[in-house]
Amino acid sequence: MGILRSPCDPSGQVHRPVLNESEIRYHAAEKEVVAVMRVLDMFEALIRDCPIKVYMRYAVADRRCVRWGLILSHWDLEVCKVQRDEDGLAAVLGAGITPKEHLDEIAESLIPAKGRVKPPPAISVEMLEEDFKGYVLSFGGAAKTSTRHGSCWCIIWELPGWRIVSAQGFPLEDVTVNDAEYHGLLKGLILVSERGISEIVVVGDSRIVIQQAQGLINCNQPNLQRRLSEYTALKEKFKSIQLVHVKRDYNQAADYLTSKTLALGEAWTVSDPAELMHLEQVSMIPERIMKPVEIPQERVMGTPVKEPPLPRSRRMYPQEQNPHRCQHP
Structure with a gap:
């Protein structure tokens, strides 16, 4: 046998x-x-x-x-x-063999994750309703490549009304631009956490920092990896963090805060009412992340017309309104 x-x-x-x-x-x-x-x-x-x-x-x-x-x-x-x-x-x-028409889908899943960019989620930037009640954190940072001196800043806004709760600037040493941006995010989240706020909308003009924090792009530089790990640890203290990227044009408060922080060379808090009003007027973040206001008007079929929020410079504040209006006889 x-x-x-x-x-x-x-x-x-x-x-x-x-x-x-x-x-x-x-x-x-x-x-x-x-x-x-x-x-x-x-x-x-x-x-x-x-x-x-x-x-x-x-x-x-x-x-x-x-x-x-x-x-x-x-x-x-x-x-x-x-x-x-x-x-x-x-x-x-x-x-159990993949059909030929689906081979591309399988091959896509086999590509190493290193160096790949995930597609951003398909969400509208205009995410906040007109009557939204909560807080928004805007942040930023800058650095001089020649001296590696920099600064970062953060502003906490209270909605509705877009009232500035706190605006601070911090000088930095031996940092890059992305380092400074990360410091602005971290400093802002620490201030928000100290105020007992558990849900926050975070707005910044640094695409790299926002998308790395969202997990959309990889973080390969050791110095930024440390900052990202610090953000991950801070994130656990919050119930919800929504990250939104806007262009620098909408974040006009950045220029004023970074330049003054570099000139002072020390941490400072904005307390002058004139400076606070200036920051409120130059910031265009509300026009970017707020949904258009529906103004009922008699149009075709009686459909309400959506109009964008008025720029800060065109808004009337209570102290600016004249209670005595001219009345025609």
């Missing part, structure tokens, strides 16, 4: 099924049984106690695998016969 009938001999030594090299007329079913037993032995640690379905081209009723029943008895096997045609074994094996 080319295949041992018993799994062990009287000496207790275990034997595995083998083919005798001198025998060339093995039945095809015997070869398949040996192949199955080899696979079971090789992957025993993975498939132990699992039901197994075996597809073979030969019927089990030919009694050719009865002699190995003792070895196979501890396996939960279900042997199925298939035909040697396009609807048989090839079809069974092909069921």
